[in-house]
Amino acid sequence: MSAAILTIDLSAIADNWRALNRLSTCETSAVVKADGYGLGAARVARALAEAGARRFFVAVAEEGAVVRQALGPGPMIGIFSGHMDGDTDLIAAHDLTPMLNSAEQVLHHMERMPAQAFGFQLDTGMNRLGMEAAEWAAIRGISLPASPVLVMSHLACADEPDHPMNARQLREFAGMTADVDAPRSLSATGGILLGKDYHFDLTRPGVGLYGGLPFVDARPAVALDLPVIQIRDVSAGETVGYGNTWTAPRDCRIATVAAGYADGLIRAMGPNISLYSGDVPCPLAGRISMDLISADVTDLAQPPETLSILGPGQGVDALADAAGTIGYEILTSLGPRYRREYRG
Incomplete structure (x- = not known):
């Protein structure tokens, strides 16, 4: 086996939706844009529909067509980018619901x-x-009689509960929609956690479904196991990898695994993470390269066949912190070379 295995737990994703649904004081939809945050929009959407979601959101019409093909008729599929030039046929063919963003749209x-x-x-x-x-104000009088199915906005700082922008946007949204006779939606995952004042008629969780912050109670939804290609003995003082950045502090055993920054494992995270054999951390030895990562496995009792980079010992947001980014980027960057296996 040369391909790394990305395990996607659909039951965890469904459970995370149920948990966020319980926290919502209204209907709960599901955001499955960016190919279900990199985990496979069709499989993810079907699991969420079985859990009870009846409204879904994607970024563009092409994504909506994929989700419609997976779900069949019935559920609403909203398009955040609205009705763009060239989208009319897709919207009609797949019964998509654009969220119109301008008077021109x-x-x-x-x-x-x-x-x-x-x-x-x-x-x-x-x-x-x-x-x-x-x-x-200029278009609402002529547009609201056409019966929109939703009026929505989006919070900029919901992952920071005490940020004054949250209350400011809540006031603005409430004022702009005070006499609107249509369902209203303001909150994604972070907004759900801000409390019922932010929920209105529909919430739209995204990253929390997939195990990411700010939903700290989320079940992890992904694991990533990397096959060991080679194990070699390295003497004290020898170096490993590009740039000679890692020098063996003792006689070591080094395992090299099949994955790298071409697979979404960001080069910058290297000095701050480990690979894992079960619950035993194995520090990286040298830089993450395009296709390969090396780790010090000297302290393992047995030579490993695989090492984990995503799992119980190190989650999506730990990798994100190590790379100076956010869990969203880690999830949506997980590359096409992984062999995806679904549970649940």
Whole structure:
């Protein structure tokens, strides 16, 4: 076996949705964009539908088509990017629901697909997607009678509970939608954890479904086991890897495994992580390279056949911290060379 094995626990993802659903005081949807945060949108969406999710969100229409093919008719599939030029046929063919982000998108949608379900996305301070207050005021009178299925916005700082931006955006959203006769949605995973004032009619958990922060009670959803290609003895004073950055402090046994930064294992994390044999950490020896990682396995009783980089000893957010990034980037970077195995 030369390919690393990425194990995806669909039952953990479903359990995480159930847990976040219990924390929500309203309906709970599921965000499955970026190929289900790198774990396979079709498989993930089916598991979440079986758990009870009836509304799903993706970033672009092409992703929505994949999810519709997996789920069949019925569940709503919302498109965060809205109705873009060239999307009309996909939206129609797969019954997708664009979240319209501008007056131009509203006109585009109404002209081409007046009978197709849609929602609105409002900007409450993030300055990324959605209509600002003045633009919303200008179009709402002619648009709301068309019966949007959702009016939503997105929190910029929900992973920091005490950040004043959260309360500011809550006030702005409540004010912009005070007399809107349509379901409203403000919160993703972090917003759910901020409490019921942020929940409105629909929550939209994403990263928490997949075991990432800020949902500290999430079940881990992924494990990654790397096959050992070679084990060699290295004498004290010898170096390992590019740049001679690691020097053996003693006579060592070094295992080299099949994975690297081409597989989403970021080079910068190398000095701050270990590989694991069961619960025994094996420090890295040298740099993470494109296809290979070496680790010091001297203290193991038996030569390992595999070493783990994601598992009980080291989760997604630990890797993220080691690389100076966030768990989202680790999950969505897990590469295509892994052999994916699904549980649950």
